[in-house]
Every structure is written in structure tokens, then in C-alpha cells.
Amino acid sequence: MDYKKKTKTSAKMFAKSSKLHVNGVSHNIRFYEPYPFVVKSSTGKNLVDVDNNKYTDYWMGHWSLILGHGPKNVKESLKKQIEKSWMYGTVNEQTIKLSELISKAVPVAEKIRYVTSGTEATMYAVRLARSVTGRKVIAKIDGGWHGYTSDLLKSVNWPFTESESSGVINEEKIISIPYNDLEKSLKILKRHSKNLAGVIVEPVLGGGGCIPATKEYLKGIQEFAHKNKSLFILDEIVTGFRFRYGCLYPTMKLDPDIVTLGKIVGGGMSIGVMCGKKEIMEYADTTGKKKSERSYVGGGTFSANPASMTSGYATLKHLKSRKSIYLEINSLGEFARKELNKIFDGRVAITGKGSLFMTHFLKGDITEVTNSGQAAKCDSQLLQKYHFKMIAQDGIFFLPGKLGAISYAHTKKDIKKMVLASENF
Ligand SMILES: Cc1ncc(COP(=O)(O)O)c(C=O)c1O
The missing domain is CATH 3.90.1150.10 (Aspartate Aminotransferase, domain 1)
Known part of the structure; x- marks a missing residue:
């Protein structure tokens, strides 16, 4: 061969x-x-x-x-940064610069938290939704991939009914709905409405087959979530900055509570981003909140490291200017x-x-x-x-x-x- x-x-x-x-x-x-x-x-x-x-x-x-x-500009910026350092483990200027770009391009990013992978970002988005609503159940799409977090490791591979892995517990807290079928999806969501903390959806299924959602579908799911006081979480880890400078959701006039980003915004270095409306993200604020009220979410050792922040910034800057x-x-x-x-x-x-x-x-x-x-x-x-x-x-x-x-x-x-x-x- x-x-x-x-x-x-x-x-x-x-x-x-x-x-x-x-x-x-x-x-x-x-x-x-x-x-x-x-x-x-x-x-x-x-x-x-x-x-x-x-x-x-x-x-x-x-x-x-x-x-x-x-790409040349990202490489040059990274070289300069690496001359200075690639790890501070402290607040740094590079993070603030990247966040200024993201918050201008993604209006819902009123507050941002960086992690080092998309998996972490979606894991924390789920935790935050549970903290905000006091409910436990998360709905995802049949075939939707949000990384390896145990919180969303269900209904990924056909026929979507078998467990994806041993070692995952509380799978009954994850429910799944069929993409682009609003009627069936709402029926399922209604059955769980009392316990539903949030729904997480990709506007274009990536790993699930590169399939765009219809505007009507996303609007319908969002409407249900908001009426039900559940959070509407958009996973834009694949779609963010892929089709335009910013996310896909504004083009569909959607109003997500939390958006997750990754991939492109790190310019090829490790990154995950959870961002969203201030009143939601503030549940993750640890200053002055009781343990029982706050949502204790990461970062970690390498979150917002200056190398990832620099490559992300150089990438977005380039996309913005051209x-x-x-x-x-x-x-x-x-x-x-x-x-x-x-x-x-x-x-x-x-x-x-x-x-x-x-x-x-x-x-x-x-x-x-x-x-x-x-x-x-x-x-x-x-x-x-x-x-x-x-x-x-x-x-x-x-x-x-x-x-x-x-x-x-x-x-x-x-x-x-x-x-x-x-x-x-
Ligand atoms: C939509 C979506 N969410 C989350 C993830 C997980 O991101 P990561 O692989 O950085 O953990 C992926 C990865 O491909 C993804 O496509």
C-alpha cells in the first residue's frame, strides 16, 4: 500500500x-x-x-x-513574549489586552474567565448554570461534543443511548434532545422543566457532523430556556471567530446567558473561555459570597498564561484588521x-x-x-x-x-x- x-x-x-x-x-x-x-x-x-x-x-x-x-504576525508576537516569559501565574497585561478585544467583539462577554481547554470551559458553564438556578439537570444535543467533561459525556455517539464511558456518574442529570427538531426537543425539555438548569447547544455542530442549526431551532430552545428560568448556553468553541469577527449568535439575534470559546481565540495555544452576562458570571465571584451561594470555578495553573494570551491577541488583532x-x-x-x-x-x-x-x-x-x-x-x-x-x-x-x-x-x-x-x- x-x-x-x-x-x-x-x-x-x-x-x-x-x-x-x-x-x-x-x-x-x-x-x-x-x-x-x-x-x-x-x-x-x-x-x-x-x-x-x-x-x-x-x-x-x-x-x-x-x-x-x-502565521508570521502570531509567531513574531510569541517570540517577543517568550523572550520576556511564557508563564507568570499572576495577573498580566496580555490577558487584559485579549479580553478587551473579546469583550468588544462578543457583546455578551461582560465578564470573562479563562481556562486552558474547551472541556474546562463547558464544565464550568454547567456548574455555573447549576449554581445560578439551583437545579441539577443539563440538556445537550444528541451528538453534541463539548469535550471530555463528565458533566456532558452522554449522547455523543450513535445511537446516543449507551453510556459513553464507565466511570461517569449521575448520567441521569444529563438529558439530550434532537438537533433541529424543535417540537421533539421541547417535548423532552418540558418533561424536565422543573429540574432544568440549562441547555447547551452549538450553533453549528462540529464533532457531531458539521451541521448548522436553523435560526428557528435555536430561537425556540432559547425561548423555552428563558421562560423556564433555565440558562441558555451557547458553545461557540468551534464557531467563535470562525465565520466572522465575533460569535455567530448575534447574526441570529440570540441572547445567550453564557458563551464558551476556545480554539481560534487562543491562536493555536491552549485556551478555553467561559464568558457571559455580568449578573450570571458574578455567581463565580468569590469575594463576599458564601460557599453555598458561589459557583467555584477555575482557572488553573496555566490559565491566562501570557503565551496563550499573546497568540490569541495577535490572532484576533489580525482578524480584526483584515x-x-x-x-x-x-x-x-x-x-x-x-x-x-x-x-x-x-x-x-x-x-x-x-x-x-x-x-x-x-x-x-x-x-x-x-x-x-x-x-x-x-x-x-x-x-x-x-x-x-x-x-x-x-x-x-x-x-x-x-x-x-x-x-x-x-x-x-x-x-x-x-x-x-x-x-x-
Ligand atoms: C464544540 C466544542 N466544545 C468543546 C470542545 C472541547 O474543547 P477542548 O478539546 O479544547 O477541550 C470541543 C473540541 O473539539 C468542541 O468542538
């Missing part, structure tokens, strides 16, 4: 990695058969593996690298979806929005993909084969089975090359 011939050093290194690490990896989704190539460097749109194969990257650091790998970036990458995404639709000629659903896109090979009675259930019933083996073929033969990298993200480092020529590789497949 081409892949094994061209990735001999990766094979040896991955064997070593497997002895040292569970599954050989440090994030379950990073493994694929027969073994993942091992990366030695990355620049712009490219990853280079230890056998010197170059791949046009559409995984883009879990979709966090909107400006590509190692709004044409969004026009360009969104239109490349549009082009990719249009061309892929053309060549697969009715046999696929190409989902996505702006610079995010995903191919679903239709199977059985599935004719469209508007929720994770439909996505799961598509031909996932064929999708794996398709992505793997591009890795092995075309020097194009999608994490097998996952959505593709276009960065500012990609060009129309790259998209055309990817479309041609798809056509050959």
Missing part, C-alpha cells in the same frame, strides 16, 4: 508511541488505521511528517488555526461545498457553513443531513476510505471522518486539488 511505503519512519515511531501512550495517542480521535503519520513540522497550510511527506492540512489543529500554521479574511475563506468554503456536490452528484450531503465543510455519503433512506442521527447513518466507512485515500495518494490531510476547515493559508488552487482528488476517488 502506498501509505505504508511512504510512512516507514512514522510506522516505527508510532510503534514506540504505542508502547508509551494509551492507543499510541493523546486524544482518542487522533488515531486512525493502520497508524497515523507522525508530524515533525508545519507551516502555512502544510503538515510535514517524519518521512518528509507534505500534506495540505484541512484538520488545522482541531480547526483552531484559522490563519494557518505559524475582515476580508472572512470573505475569502468563507467563499472558499462555499466553492468547496459547491464543487464537491457537483462531483458526487446527489450521492452525498455536503454540510457546513463558511470555511467549514464535511462530506456525508448518503446511505439507506438518508437523503439529507440536518442532525447527528442522520450523519451517523451515512456511510462512515466510505468516508474513512475517502479521507485515507487522500492522505495516502494525494498529500491531503483530513482527520479521517472529521470535517474540513479552510484557513487563510489555503488558496483556490488547493481546493481545486482537493476536489480533483475527490473526483478520482
Whole structure:
């Protein structure tokens, strides 16, 4: 097989990695058969593996690298910061600078708390919702992924009914609702209304299949939550600063209580953000509140470290100063979806929005993909084969089975090359 011939050093290194690490990896989704190539460097749109194969990257650091790998301005800012230090463990100027940008671009971010991953941000959002409402139940979407927090580790993988993991307790406190089906979702929510602390939703399902929510759906869920005095939490960890300079929610005239951010706002360094309305976020204020009243949320050792704050700031500054970036990458995404639709000629659903896109090979009675259930019933083996073929033969990298993200480092020529590789497949 081409892949094994061209990735001999990766094979040896991955064997070593497997002895040292569970599954050989440090994030379950990073493994694929027969073994993942091992990366030695990355620049712009490219990853280079230890056998010197170059791949046009559409995984883009879990979709966090909107400006590509190692963009010049972010690199220069980081170099300067690292000369000064990369860890203070104290209040620092870099954090204040990033927060000033975020709070201007995301109106609901009246108060901000930094952590070091999206998982932590959503975990604290759940705790905060419970503290504010005095209730215990959290509703999430079937197929929604919010990181590995035990508070939301349910109904992630089809058929959404089995436990995702041993070791998770109190799963009955997590309920799940079908995406883009308002009637069914409200029915479920109503059954739990008395105990419902909050609903957490992504405006575009990321891990669940790159599926945009309809405005009516999100509005309907929000309306129910607010009438019910439950919190409406938007997880914009994938969507924040992905389609425009800011979040997606203002474009739908939504009014979330808490928003979580991550990925892009850290510019490729570790970050998680929980932000929201002042009166909600103030439950996390520890000054003058009794233990029984406050919501005790992190940070941690590395939260708001000056390196992450600097790369986030440099990234947002760049996005802010060149709004044409969004026009360009969104239109490349549009082009990719249009061309892929053309060549697969009715046999696929190409989902996505702006610079995010995903191919679903239709199977059985599935004719469209508007929720994770439909996505799961598509031909996932064929999708794996398709992505793997591009890795092995075309020097194009999608994490097998996952959505593709276009960065500012990609060009129309790259998209055309990817479309041609798809056509050959
Ligand atoms: C919507 C969403 N929320 C939360 C997370 C968790 O973020 P992290 O991997 O930084 O913990 C992810 C990760 O992909 C995500 O897509």
C-alpha cells in the first residue's frame, strides 16, 4: 500500500508511541488505521511528517488555526513574549489586552474567565448554570461534543443511548434532545422543566457532523430556556471567530446567558473561555459570597498564561484588521461545498457553513443531513476510505471522518486539488 511505503519512519515511531501512550495517542480521535503519520513540522497550510511527506492540512489543529500554521504576525508576537516569559501565574497585561478585544467583539462577554481547554470551559458553564438556578439537570444535543467533561459525556455517539464511558456518574442529570427538531426537543425539555438548569447547544455542530442549526431551532430552545428560568448556553468553541469577527449568535439575534470559546481565540495555544452576562458570571465571584451561594470555578495553573494570551491577541488583532479574511475563506468554503456536490452528484450531503465543510455519503433512506442521527447513518466507512485515500495518494490531510476547515493559508488552487482528488476517488 502506498501509505505504508511512504510512512516507514512514522510506522516505527508510532510503534514506540504505542508502547508509551494509551492507543499510541493523546486524544482518542487522533488515531486512525493502520497508524497515523507522525508530524515533525508545519507551516502555512502544510503538515510535514517524519518521512518528509507534505500534506495540505484541512484538520488545522482541531480547526483552531484559522490563519494557518505559524502565521508570521502570531509567531513574531510569541517570540517577543517568550523572550520576556511564557508563564507568570499572576495577573498580566496580555490577558487584559485579549479580553478587551473579546469583550468588544462578543457583546455578551461582560465578564470573562479563562481556562486552558474547551472541556474546562463547558464544565464550568454547567456548574455555573447549576449554581445560578439551583437545579441539577443539563440538556445537550444528541451528538453534541463539548469535550471530555463528565458533566456532558452522554449522547455523543450513535445511537446516543449507551453510556459513553464507565466511570461517569449521575448520567441521569444529563438529558439530550434532537438537533433541529424543535417540537421533539421541547417535548423532552418540558418533561424536565422543573429540574432544568440549562441547555447547551452549538450553533453549528462540529464533532457531531458539521451541521448548522436553523435560526428557528435555536430561537425556540432559547425561548423555552428563558421562560423556564433555565440558562441558555451557547458553545461557540468551534464557531467563535470562525465565520466572522465575533460569535455567530448575534447574526441570529440570540441572547445567550453564557458563551464558551476556545480554539481560534487562543491562536493555536491552549485556551478555553467561559464568558457571559455580568449578573450570571458574578455567581463565580468569590469575594463576599458564601460557599453555598458561589459557583467555584477555575482557572488553573496555566490559565491566562501570557503565551496563550499573546497568540490569541495577535490572532484576533489580525482578524480584526483584515475582515476580508472572512470573505475569502468563507467563499472558499462555499466553492468547496459547491464543487464537491457537483462531483458526487446527489450521492452525498455536503454540510457546513463558511470555511467549514464535511462530506456525508448518503446511505439507506438518508437523503439529507440536518442532525447527528442522520450523519451517523451515512456511510462512515466510505468516508474513512475517502479521507485515507487522500492522505495516502494525494498529500491531503483530513482527520479521517472529521470535517474540513479552510484557513487563510489555503488558496483556490488547493481546493481545486482537493476536489480533483475527490473526483478520482
Ligand atoms: C464544540 C466544542 N466544545 C468543546 C470542545 C472541547 O474543547 P477542548 O478539546 O479544547 O477541550 C470541543 C473540541 O473539539 C468542541 O468542538
